Amino acid sequence: MSSHGFSGGPAVHDPATLPSDDNVNAYTFCVELDGSQWFLQKGKMISYYGSIEFDGIGHGRLDRLIRTSFHSPLHASDWVVARGSGKMLLADRAFDVNSFDLEDGNLTIRSGNLLAFQPSLALKQSIVPGFLTLIGTGKFVAASNGPVVFMEPPIRVDPQALVGWADCPSPCHHYDHGYMTGVLGGLRALTGLGGASGEEHQFEFVGAGTVLLQSSETLMAEQPMGAVPPDAGVPGGGAHGGQGQQSGAPRLPGQLGDLQRRFGL
């Protein structure tokens, strides 16, 4: 409709030409609301047409909705519900934005990457610290630094490049430091001479499913997602301290401290 984009200057949109639940360009997504509701992360709406109300959740009026599709009330204050009719545009600091459809499926995503989702999906905290899981049928919008690439397991992924995974391949840690063994390797580990390759640690995925990667190792800012109950046996629950640090903390190349610890040095 408004495809006179390149020759005649920027494309001008109005409510009729904006796409419905689709990307306007690589960095902006348009959601059509028709008396329906969407959850969105605070501050990700950039403009809207029509009459849309934005309600902070956790303030009484929407308690039922939160009970049914929002299973982690601890971080509900970081989300708002958009209700009404019209079209709204979502974007996040010029990161690439994509929508994904789930059909009776599940997908686990890094908390900072999720922008918005339909209430027909249930949002839960993942057991893996720093990640959220969406279950059910519906559409959600996620941001990534560079286009998202879908890969089939078996694959090993740099922790910073991982966006999420669908259909439950088993995520586990993989360590690769063969060059640190032997006499020369030991010398290297002790003195730090020669540095580390920065790729000693990956996430390994096996089994059936899909792994989502972003095209860069620059992480999106992690979104607070609430604490988990401090019970024994809950990863990141605080009963045994600091277990959840590994996934989120950026690792500097050449940083040897944790490698040495791993070797018991």
Place this chain on the structure above:
Amino acid sequence: MGFREINPKMVEATVAPGQRLFSQRGAMLAYRGDVTFTPSVTGGQGGVMSMIGRRIADEDTPLMTVEGSGTVLFGHGGHHVQVIRLSGDTLYVEADRLLAFEGTLEQRTVFLGSQGGVMGMVRGQVGGQGLFTTALSGHGAVAVMAHGGVFEIPVTPQRPVHVDPQAYVAHHGDVRNRLSTALGWRDMVGRGSGEAFQLELSGSGAVYVQASEEKL
């Protein structure tokens, strides 16, 4: 072998036994198969002396050796990636722009002063290259990073090309470059166009230019 562009910011490389790859440390995004990543002290060829030389020249961007069999995805910092295939000629590029390159290529450090004496050194300073730059020669592919998209401008003897030093990424072929200045009284009184310095490339080859004046 070689690099396959998956999207503008990511390349896929195939590694086979006996062939190795060098890549910037920490630039691996994911891999399949049995691949190992070893920090490479010497960063390619030349032994200890050239390693010290590179360190002095500030062209010692940490590299790692990628070996094994499988496929590896590379990407870094959300920068655009351009794959350049070399067939016998030499590519001049800043070491920190190198994302990955094939082990068949020979790497060495070049002193810019050797290309035009003092003006070469001035040119390096203005272009943000410093006094040294890295040259890759031989047969193989190189993945180069840039801020914004990259385009290739052919340089022919009849047609020299002028490039903003900040937008310059790399060049290959038999190209001489020269810093041309257009300093006038306007620059002295602070009313310059902001384009006082340009790189003039002449000869025959190609220059790669990024769509941004931001450095990596």
